[in-house]
Amino acid sequence: WAAPEAAAIVFREFPMTTMVGLDVTHRVLMGATDRDRMRAAGGPAATLAANLLDFAVARADAIAGRDGAPIHDATAVMSVVAPELFTSVKRPVEVELSGAITRGMTVVDDRPGGRAGEGPAPANACVLLDADEQAVIDGIVDAILALDDSR
Template identity: 45%
Template sequence: MAKMILDCDPGHDDAIAIMLAAGNPSIELLGITTVAGNQTLDKVTRNALSVCTAAGIRVPVARGAAGPLVNHQVVAGDIHGDSGLDGPYLPPASFDLDPRHAVDFIIDTVMSHEPKTVNLVPVGPFTNIALAIRKEPRIVERAKSVVVMGGGYTRGNVTPTGEFNVWADPEAAEIVFRADWDVTMIGLDLTHQALASVELQDRVRAVGGPVSEFVLDVWEFVGSTYRKVFEFSAPPIHDACAVAALIDPSVITVAKADVHVELSGRWTKGMTVTNFQDTPGMHHTGGVAAELTDFRTNVATQLDWSKFGDQIVDAVERLTVKVIA
């Protein structure tokens, strides 16, 4: 069983990630930490508690960073609405927040468990993880892995090259990518393969019950904004891909690469500059290219959509049984 801390900014795809992590028997969800991103910290924290309440999930939820390390905060209201999770009914929280700051919760959890047993899964801006590294550097050698939803090697969604989670706090992302631990980058090139298709929605609808209704309401709202803003036929379930990869690594195909975050380019700030190990000749050249040869990041390239969809449906079924019981 994989032990996980889910660091998130709910967010519609974050809501599905929370439910997948809590509903899969291969995951021990140690806690949820929140970070400003899709909406303000107050809103995303409330949303995390509401998702847990709606799906019968009871794990520690700790409130984290209210903004990026350097930049001014920017939210994604055009995608996620004013609440950050418009669409589904958000029930009042049925339990209280953990009293610790998310950074302290992350440090305490990683340091109190056996070495190489806790996986960190940041699916919002990486601010909390970067601050935790700065406050307690030993978490880098103690964590088992870091599976991030962020970046992209061919595209962005805020700028032509900048994906929101990295672009919103590029300095934090660079800290996380350059730390000496096992990092998997699940970026837009992968998550745009993870669409909440009509087929998947029909399978979730067939489950029935309140959890199914919540999930369908999530997809209905974010599906409409993705059609309007990005002309997608169905919304990507970005963040759940990171959880799915921890459940079953065969859900994704990865390639080794050196990943750096561009911090200062006028057009490229927030870009995840990705040099794949098998790019012909790149690691033999001099100059700047020679600096991009630390091939230790696993970059996701292909999704097994069938396995991914099965995971989503299975989690909805398991949570439904729990809620109805």
């Protein structure tokens, strides 16, 4: 959304880009239990992450009334580290560049026949549809705790 032209280039030039959309990352919410687990570990990385999570959860609650904060980037990284925790499909994806309201949105074409008169477009992306939310959160927390264990 900040640079839709750049996103369009990525989908066009890099076949089978993995798309981890907000519909998936907004379901992977870290909260008080995760913060407490990190804080109890007591290491510098875990303490920093717990403090950052405090801030993120407070913001998520203030903005969206959520009882947890989506951890977008770490969820995307987990899709590479542990792809078995995610459900995905291969689909054609385009980035809307001209819409007054939809500019920057990704459009995933699920139509079996594709666009009318054009037939199905070739898949150019691996689109994540779902995640094992708790397993993803556990993987993120375990990775943070491992930073302190490796010192």
